[in-house]
């Protein structure tokens with residue numbers, strides 16, 4: 021039998037800062053304890069949430085069933101030669117802490133993903149991305165517990181089926197795998213990725229022409245801190261909507277009516293529209309609706325000013341989706357997962 025904790029307050033474990041109670045909560049740090057806990061979950065038919073840092077979830081007031089948090093720790097270099105270093109990291113490690121540790125170790129590739137909240141185990145779920153880099157760029161493989169077979173399995177990059185804010189864990193097989201350890205393929209030679217214009221401009225503005233890894237890491241942290249609210253100060257879940265990807269013809273249609281449209285070429289004959297721009301143009305930036313609202317420095321971020329609830333936030337999100345659809349004919353999809361559905 022596992023030592024589940026009952027009626028656990030998760031207010032400090034979701035970045036929106038909602039008051040949430042879990043019927044049962046357990047932190048696991050060994051496969052044996054995970055197996056036992058899952059056996060009980062299955063025997064009792066409890067709904068199950070795997071919780072990381074709670075920074076990509078919109079949680080309702082009460083979570084019936086079970087919540088399990090994976091606490092696997094450790095960063096280990098498996099291979100280190102001139103061409104490549106493979107590093108394995110526990111799913112329970114803090115993502116930003118891991119990125120900082122790699123920087124100290126002189127292993128490169130993830131600098132642009134600094135300061136993203138949450139744990140390593142959740143990072144592959146939506147293939148986290150920022151400033152021109154996504155997790156898939158440096159991903160090697162992972163170890164996960166497969167609830168279907170009851171076995172630990174190794175999944176390659178191809179098997180994870182990464183896409184824009186997507187993977188097998190998010191859309192194709194949600195709930196099947198519990199990520200335990202993740203391996204990254206990194207390099208001891210630093211090659212800056214400055215494909216994101218804002219990052220390059222920021223570095224130029226502070227007089228850095230040939231940035232090293234520390235410069236990029238620091239610049240990413242500084243830009244993020246100036247644009248995004250810190251969850252411990254203002255509750256939020258980062259970008260609340262995905263940037264919609266539309267066919268070229270639709271992009272031209274909108275661009276004709278709104279020449280200042282912010283968009284980037286995406287996969288063949290498609291454009292990725294800046295959701296923040298669409299929301300801003302629809303007049304939502306800085307809007308308050310009771311205790312929740314739209315962040316005044318970045319319209320893509322919905323916030324809880326304190327005392328807000330999931331229902332209030334989802335009502336606001338729906339109003340925003342309707343107004344963007346009405347104005348631009350574009351449908352916005354929520355990025356964080358709502359639980360329970």
Ligand SMILES: Cc1cc2nc3c(=O)[nH]c(=O)nc-3n(C[C@H](O)[C@H](O)[C@H](O)COP(=O)(O)OP(=O)(O)OC[C@H]3O[C@@H](n4cnc5c(N)ncnc54)[C@H](O)[C@@H]3O)c2cc1C
Pocket residue numbers: 035069070071072073074075076077090111136137138139140141142143145146147148149150189197198199200248249250251256257258259357
């Ligand atoms: C201020 C702020 C900025 C952000 N910026 C970015 C950004 O730039 N780019 C970006 O991509 N995201 C961003 N995010 C979103 C979020 O930080 C990431 O998606 C992060 O990876 C979520 O990690 P977490 O541990 O908090 O996951 P959680 O929110 O706890 O969980 C997210 C999902 O992953 C599942 N999950 C968690 N752990 C595991 C596991 N071990 N095995 C299987 N499934 C698991 C959960 O069940 C859930 O479905 C931001 C969020 C905030 C609050």
